[in-house]
Amino acid sequence: MTARENHSDTPFAARLLRRLDLSEDTALFTVAPEDAALPLLSSFTPGQFVQLSVPGAGEIPISPADLPQKDGTVDLCVRRVGHVTQALHQAPEGARLGLRGPFGTGFPLPEMEGHPVLLLAGGLGIAPLRSLLMHLLRNSDRFGEITLMYGAKQPKLMLFREELAEFAARRGLRLYLTVDFAPQEPCGGFSCAVGLLPDLLRGFSFDAANSYAAVCGPPALYRCLGADLEAAGVAPQRILLSLERRMRCGIGRCCHCALGQKLCCLDGPVFPLSDLKQIPEAL
Ligand SMILES: Cc1cc2nc3c(=O)[nH]c(=O)nc-3n(C[C@H](O)[C@H](O)[C@H](O)COP(=O)(O)OP(=O)(O)OC[C@H]3O[C@@H](n4cnc5c(N)ncnc54)[C@H](O)[C@@H]3O)c2cc1C
Ligand code: FES
Known part of the structure; x- marks a missing residue:
């Protein structure tokens, strides 16, 4: 269905x-x-x-x-x-x-197969991206290298961190963590940079021309990460952003989630950057 x-x-x-x-x-x-x-x-x-x-x-x-x-x-x-x-x-x-x-639309898994996938999660954005990450790890033979960059405000707000460290140690996930600021307590044994997610991306070398990127996080993140990924060489139709809009019906009836001519609940919430660039208020 x-x-x-x-x-x-x-x-x-x-x-x-x-x-x-x-x-x-x-x-x-x-x-x-x-x-x-x-x-x-x-x-x-x-x-x-x-x-x-x-x-x-x-x-x-x-x-x-x-x-x-x-x-x-x-x-x-x-x-x-x-x-x-x-x-x-x-x-x-x-x-x-x-x-x-x-x-709604999910990530285009069949067309992502065979390609490296870079996931970028800011704050609670790790929650929706986790289902994609689990799918990629369970089917890692069908995808290229899997990388997760995850930024949180501070170490104690980093969700699923033991699980992610385990995936990095045993299941081949390339994991990069960053916190906006690190108070006195240590990062709980995790190797964690201090800075913003776009800073992590700027220092990262990857096969951008062949990669898909999946992004989920606070709205302010999308504009700069979208531009940075494009500048790094990822094609805009392969930069997939999961948008959050206020919703009511969830099934295209109330227009509460309208994004220009599109509806976030039917046409999204996952949109390629190439589509969003055509909608002035989308990002
Ligand atoms: C496609 C989609 C997937 C989502 N997935 C998750 C998820 O995995 N985990 C999760 O915790 N949340 C998720 N959310 C957000 C979640 O739906 C809202 O947090 C929730 O609707 C808030 O309801 P409430 O009655 O508790 O808050 P309210 O009492 O309605 O509002 C509390 C505060 O949250 C703000 N707010 C409420 N809804 C939204 C929204 N959609 N976008 C931005 N700000 C909002 C309000 O402006 C207000 O400041 C998702 C939203 C969408 C559209
Ligand atoms: S939430 Fe009603 S049309 Fe999208």
Whole structure:
């Protein structure tokens, strides 16, 4: 089923199975849909999103942090920022939730095969990119070199850092971490630069002409990273940006997420830089 065909506006029932705190305001929630959801979630492609509803609070778009497991459970890494995310963080294990989706475009995995892939994540941007990273690592024989550059404000806000260090040590991931500033505490045993993500990229030598780049982070990052990647020699149609826009329906009906003539929920949230350059307000 393609994203455009999947116009489901009725959430299917799910339960909060467990929760793992990753930082003081961010946790990984494992959500178990009931049986009817399995065929839907099994079509998930990294980069797509689901609409998660918390009864009594509302519904929000979230990009799964990994591909759904065989039993249909899905991991959602969610930062507490407002009404619905706060309600989710307060929900007890076993709480009833709702899920719709998956929606939107994911990363173009077939055309990325055979190429090196550079992932650039700023802050919470690691959450949506993690599902792409997991796919690349599990299928590393089908892709070129896999590199992750990940920047956080400070070491304690760096999510999944033990897991990422493990991937670097055992699964061939080239990993570069940076923090905006490093307070007194050490980086937890991780080799970590101090500076901004674009600084890491500027000192990096790679096969740009052959590479795909996947970027997710705060909006301010996109303009400069997009320009830097292009200047380094990555083709703009291979610079893939995962955009975050306020959404309501998630299925192309309300126009809440309009980006010029495009809708972020249907045509995105993953867009090539070449498309976004045609939309003045996109970046
Ligand atoms: C495609 C997509 C994928 C996403 N994936 C994730 C994810 O994996 N993990 C995660 O934690 N969050 C993700 N988000 C963001 C998440 O949807 C918002 O944080 C959530 O909707 C906030 O809801 P709330 O009711 O808690 O906050 P509200 O009470 O609605 O707002 C709280 C604050 O957050 C701001 N805000 C709310 N929604 C957005 C938004 N979409 N963009 C920018 N600012 C916003 C508001 O302006 C306000 O300042 C994603 C968003 C999109 C569009
Ligand atoms: S969220 Fe309604 S059209 Fe995109």
